[in-house]
Amino acid sequence: xxxxEQAHEIMRKxxxxxxxxxxxxxxxxxxxxxxxxxxxxxxxxTIDTLSHEVLTGDTARRTADNLRSGLDTLTGDDKxxxxxxxxxxxxxxxxxxxxxxxxxxxxxxxxxxxxxxxxEKNFAIFAPHLERLIGLKIQAAELYGYTENRYDALxxxxxxxxxxxxxxxxxxxxxQGTVELLDKVLPLRDxxxxxxxxxxxxxxxxxxxxxxxxxxxxxxFERGRVDLSAHPFCTNFAPTDVRLTTRILENDIRSxxxxxxxxxxxxxxxxxxxxxxxxxxxxxxxxxxxxxSQSLFWENVIARTEEFWQWALPQLKTVFPEQLGDxxxxxxxxxxxxxxxxxxxxxxxxxxxxxxxxLRFEIEEAFINEKIxxxxxxxxxxxxMRTSLGIVPRNDAEGCLQDVHWSFGGYGYFPxxxxxxxxxxxLWTQLQxxxxxxxxxxxxxxFGPILEWLRSNIHQYGRTQMxxxxxxxxxxxxxxxxxxxxxxxxxxxxxxxxx
Amino acid sequence: xxxxEQAHEIMRKxxxxxxxxxxxxxxxxxxxxxxxxxxxxxxxxTIDTLSHEVLTGDTARRTADNLRSGLDTLTGDDKxxxxxxxxxxxxxxxxxxxxxxxxxxxxxxxxxxxxxxxxEKNFAIFAPHLERLIGLKIQAAELYGYTENRYDALxxxxxxxxxxxxxxxxxxxxxQGTVELLDKVLPLRDxxxxxxxxxxxxxxxxxxxxxxxxxxxxxxFERGRVDLSAHPFCTNFAPTDVRLTTRILENDIRSxxxxxxxxxxxxxxxxxxxxxxxxxxxxxxxxxxxxxSQSLFWENVIARTEEFWQWALPQLKTVFPEQLGDxxxxxxxxxxxxxxxxxxxxxxxxxxxxxxxxLRFEIEEAFINEKIxxxxxxxxxxxxMRTSLGIVPRNDAEGCLQDVHWSFGGYGYFPxxxxxxxxxxxLWTQLQxxxxxxxxxxxxxxFGPILEWLRSNIHQYGRTQMxxxxxxxxxxxxxxxxxxxxxxxxxxxxxxxxx
Numbered sequence: 001x002x003x004x005e006q007a008h009e010i011m012r013k014x015x016x017x018x019x020x021x022x023x024x025x026x027x028x029x030x031x032x033x034x035x036x037x038x039x040x041x042x043x044x045x046t047i048d049t050l051s052h053e054v055l056t057g058d059t060a061r062r063t064a065d066n067l068r069s070g071l072d073t074l075t076g077d078d079k080x081x082x083x084x085x086x087x088x089x090x091x092x093x094x095x096x097x098x099x100x101x102x103x104x105x106x107x108x109x110x111x112x113x114x115x116x117x118x119x120e121k122n123f124a125i126f127a128p129h130l131e132r133l134i135g136l137k138i139q140a141a142e143l144y145g146y147t148e149n150r151y152d153a154l155x156x157x158x159x160x161x162x163x164x165x166x167x168x169x170x171x172x173x174x175x176q177g178t179v180e181l182l183d184k185v186l187p188l189r190d191x192x193x194x195x196x197x198x199x200x201x202x203x204x205x206x207x208x209x210x211x212x213x214x215x216x217x218x219x220x221f222e223r224g225r226v227d228l229s230a231h232p233f234c235t236n237f238a239p240t241d242v243r244l245t246t247r248i249l250e251n252d253i254r255s256x257x258x259x260x261x262x263x264x265x266x267x268x269x270x271x272x273x274x275x276x277x278x279x280x281x282x283x284x285x286x287x288x289x290x291x292x293s294q295s296l297f298w299e300n301v302i303a304r305t306e307e308f309w310q311w312a313l314p315q316l317k318t319v320f321p322e323q324l325g326d327x328x329x330x331x332x333x334x335x336x337x338x339x340x341x342x343x344x345x346x347x348x349x350x351x352x353x354x355x356x357x358x359l360r361f362e363i364e365e366a367f368i369n370e371k372i373x374x375x376x377x378x379x380x381x382x383x384x385m386r387t388s389l390g391i392v393p394r395n396d397a398e399g400c401l402q403d404v405h406w407s408f409g410g411y412g413y414f415p416x417x418x419x420x421x422x423x424x425x426x427l428w429t430q431l432q433x434x435x436x437x438x439x440x441x442x443x444x445x446x447f448g449p450i451l452e453w454l455r456s457n458i459h460q461y462g463r464t465q466m467x468x469x470x471x472x473x474x475x476x477x478x479x480x481x482x483x484x485x486x487x488x489x490x491x492x493x494x495x496x497x498x499x
Numbered sequence: 500x501x502x503x504e505q506a507h508e509i510m511r512k513x514x515x516x517x518x519x520x521x522x523x524x525x526x527x528x529x530x531x532x533x534x535x536x537x538x539x540x541x542x543x544x545t546i547d548t549l550s551h552e553v554l555t556g557d558t559a560r561r562t563a564d565n566l567r568s569g570l571d572t573l574t575g576d577d578k579x580x581x582x583x584x585x586x587x588x589x590x591x592x593x594x595x596x597x598x599x600x601x602x603x604x605x606x607x608x609x610x611x612x613x614x615x616x617x618x619e620k621n622f623a624i625f626a627p628h629l630e631r632l633i634g635l636k637i638q639a640a641e642l643y644g645y646t647e648n649r650y651d652a653l654x655x656x657x658x659x660x661x662x663x664x665x666x667x668x669x670x671x672x673x674x675q676g677t678v679e680l681l682d683k684v685l686p687l688r689d690x691x692x693x694x695x696x697x698x699x700x701x702x703x704x705x706x707x708x709x710x711x712x713x714x715x716x717x718x719x720f721e722r723g724r725v726d727l728s729a730h731p732f733c734t735n736f737a738p739t740d741v742r743l744t745t746r747i748l749e750n751d752i753r754s755x756x757x758x759x760x761x762x763x764x765x766x767x768x769x770x771x772x773x774x775x776x777x778x779x780x781x782x783x784x785x786x787x788x789x790x791x792s793q794s795l796f797w798e799n800v801i802a803r804t805e806e807f808w809q810w811a812l813p814q815l816k817t818v819f820p821e822q823l824g825d826x827x828x829x830x831x832x833x834x835x836x837x838x839x840x841x842x843x844x845x846x847x848x849x850x851x852x853x854x855x856x857x858l859r860f861e862i863e864e865a866f867i868n869e870k871i872x873x874x875x876x877x878x879x880x881x882x883x884m885r886t887s888l889g890i891v892p893r894n895d896a897e898g899c900l901q902d903v904h905w906s907f908g909g910y911g912y913f914p915x916x917x918x919x920x921x922x923x924x925x926l927w928t929q930l931q932x933x934x935x936x937x938x939x940x941x942x943x944x945x946f947g948p949i950l951e952w953l954r955s956n957i958h959q960y961g962r963t964q965m966x967x968x969x970x971x972x973x974x975x976x977x978x979x980x981x982x983x984x985x986x987x988x989x990x991x992x993x994x995x996x997x998x
Contacts, residue, residue: 012545013545016541016545016546017546027522033740034721035719035722036740038739039518039739042778046511047515047516050512221532222532222534223532224532225530240535240537279541
């Protein structure tokens with residue numbers, strides 16, 4: 001079938017252009033001098049526009065038409081990959097080139113605006129950029145179409161098939177369960193001494209330690225690397241070139257290490273995609289929710305166990321002998337699992353974390369549906385922080401400016417983090433069933449069988465299976481908050497010695 | 500004239516794509532993990548092919564036809580820029596897309612092959628890559644066309660208008676003059692003690708010092724940065740984003756510093772191009788010869804004067820007080836101007852340097868005209884080293900594998916270095932006439948007026964004036980080796996206290 005080869009030709013170009021755009025984005029966040037921003041915005045816009053043109057041009061339309069009529073005759077990889085080609089093509093043709101170019105340019109400029117606003121702690125600098133981007137994303141949502149809620153059209157880009165009507169009740173039960181748990185735990189929060197985390201830890205040594213840890217977890221440095229950026233992220237240009245970034249706080253040993261383990265979770269997913277999908281639309285993680293399930297699985301489920309620190313603490317002590325002295329694995333485990341309301345999402349504990357997400361979800365859902373205006377955001381943010389976490393940010397930098405996502409127009413992305421937590425807890429339940437020895441593996445630093453389990457069950461498939469299909473196949477169940485609540489409940493019991 | 504706007508639209512796309520290709524190349528040489536090479540080769544090939552398609556597609560052909568008929572009605576910037584558009588378009592249509600793509604891919608792979616061959620000191624690893632690339636470049640030369648020598652067609656890409664028949668007699672007189680000078684100097688070469696250059700100099704401090712020096716020369720770090728790579732280079736993605744690289748040898752203080760000053764000379768040229776040319780074909784240095792005149796002007800003419808070290812040595816002493824002790828500016832000046840045959844072009848002195856270039860020029864001219872085979876190169880190289888410099892490399896890494904150029908197919912580039920030296924000496928003669936106080940400026944670290952002179956005479960014009968036109972306008976003369984021979988003659992006299 002000639003259309004299959006034509007579709008491959010189109011996918012190769014599109015994937016190459018998208019990879020190149022990712023290189024430009026990576027450089028912008030890591031090394032680009034400040035003067036380069038205007039030119040970079042043009043370059044990214046040109047590449048993104050070309051990518052869109054290739055995916056939606058006359059050749060692609062003819063190819064899609066030919067494919068559709070013959071799709072049923074295909075089998076195996078061909079069928080899966082061509083189905084993805086049609087899905088992406090059909091979605092892309094809904095957006096005119098002009099909107100794609102305008103959005104790309106607005107994103108680049110908004111990212112610089114966000115950086116400036118954050119460093120000056122001044123939302124007003126970012127507001128016009130945000131307003132512009134939201135307007136463009138509303139246009140996109142209307143063009144994509146939706147049946148229930150405009151926000152669904154955007155969420156679908158990150159978590160195909162997800163809807164506000166599915167998420168809302170799950171999030172509501174999750175909030176209730178979280179609040180009940182916090183009611184028990186918060187009175188005890190000062191019973192754990194976590195000063196050990198806030199000693200002075202030399203930056204360079206933190207970074208080296210973090211890199212050695214993710215290497216041992218299974219992140220392949222022949223096919224990836226680590227750099228620094230204002231906000232940690234993972235990007236990839238191929239399964240053979242995966243870039244992680246982290247940031248380092250001298251007085252918080254968690255920031256660099258857990259940031260890096262988180263991003264390495266994403267990175268190992270991308271490194272694990274079957275190379276037979278290279279330069280096709282199947283060659284990446286299937287959804288942001290599943291992606292986050294991988295990053296959070298390593299960051300929290302694995303690296304915040306007591307067993308992990310039985311293995312890792314002796315190594316950390318050789319790097320920082322003075323700071324860590326006679327700290328025991330259990331001391332360290334308890335310190336990194338303190339539950340405590342905090343301003344910054346990425347520094348928050350895994351239980352209160354979801355309250356940060358629910359707050360963002362509610363604000364995003366409101367501004368995408370034009371229920372609130374951009375200028376209302378800081379006040380609304382602070383009000384929601386007060387009611388859900390009981391604390392109020394002192395300024396916008398530790399409030400509504402803390403995350404990069406809104407500066408690249410990633411509205412609909414945040415729910416993925418909580419979906420990722422729920423999926424990760426479900427996977428953990430299943431992994432313990434299949435490998436009852438898993439805690440021993442962690443305690444001995446033998447992560448190979450765990451990575452292999454994730455590789456064979458999830459990573460290798462790339463985008464050929466969707467979230468729901470994966471979770472059903474691996475765990476036999478659909479999305480639920482119960483595993484997560486049981487998981488954090490058990491951890492709270494252990495960490496706080498609850499009855 | 501609608502065609503003018505159409506041409507601008509095409510140029511913007513082409514310039515953006517070329518800039519993006521440069522980003523990919525920069526990353527490949529600086530940070531890319533080794534596993535990324537295959538994917539990177541595809542990405543660069545896709546971008547280069549697209550760039551070629553845009554410049555040669557139906558729209559570009561129609562635009563070019565319309566422009567040609569109305570070119571005489573244009574004036575000023577429009578005329579200059581449209582002339583460049585037509586020049587580049589007309590050349591590009593001579594190459595089929597397939598050849599461009601194949602060449603791009605072969606270049607990426609050859610660069611990795613070269614790295615491996617060099618690190619293993621084994622030409623055989625690189626030979627098949629080189630053979631393939633030479634074959635592709637011969638095809639290109641035949642398609643471009645030439646009247647006298649196939650090599651002219653390739654040299655024209657780097658130095659428009661230059662021919663073997665022009666260069667050969669100039670290079671021959673230059674070789675004679677150089678050999679005569681060396682006959683006087685080489686017997687005295689041990690009269691200068693340059694051990695000071697080879698003490699142990701901490702890498703990180705060398706880099707910081709080099710960066711501070713090029714900053715003071717006028718390289719703008721808001722619009723550029725410095726990284727490390729195996730072979731120093733300068734690339735730019737816009738006048739506002741110029742990247743330099745250098746390499747550091749712990750036991751040779753010249754390598755990092757002079758490499759960086761050299762690349763900063765290129766970088767300041769690019770930073771100085773008038774922004775009104777941004778995203779047009781005028782927005783870059785006009786030729787590699789003029790480019791090298793700028794890098795060599797700063798590296799040699801300025802930074803190897805005694806006056807420069809009257810200013811710079813006290814600063815270097817604060818960084819390396821133990822190593823430099825009571826070294827005087829004159830000691831240092833004499834040490835960095837020792838003339839001595841060496842294996843490595845980029846580490847050689849400015850006088851013997853040209854013998855390295857003439858050797859490469861002769862070998863390239865021979866293999867492009869199929870007078871020799873690729874496998875003959877190592878032996879021929881060593882033989883020419885013996886007859887022209889009197890020394891024979893111990894292995895291919897310090898012989899024919901030392902330079903990156905052949906791995907990216909840059910045949911015809913090397914002569915630019917010597918042209919650059921000749922131009923630089925002509926500019927120096929002229930600058931001294933116009934600013935008799937120039938040596939005092941250097942001694943006081945006041946480089947602003949020198950950079951300003953280069954900016955207003957050369958940089959600002961970008962590609963709107965060609966080499967010959969620039970040299971005639973600024974110096975009133977065409978290409979000559981006499982200024983260079985007088986310049987190195989005078990320096991030898993001073994450095995070696997010749998009669």
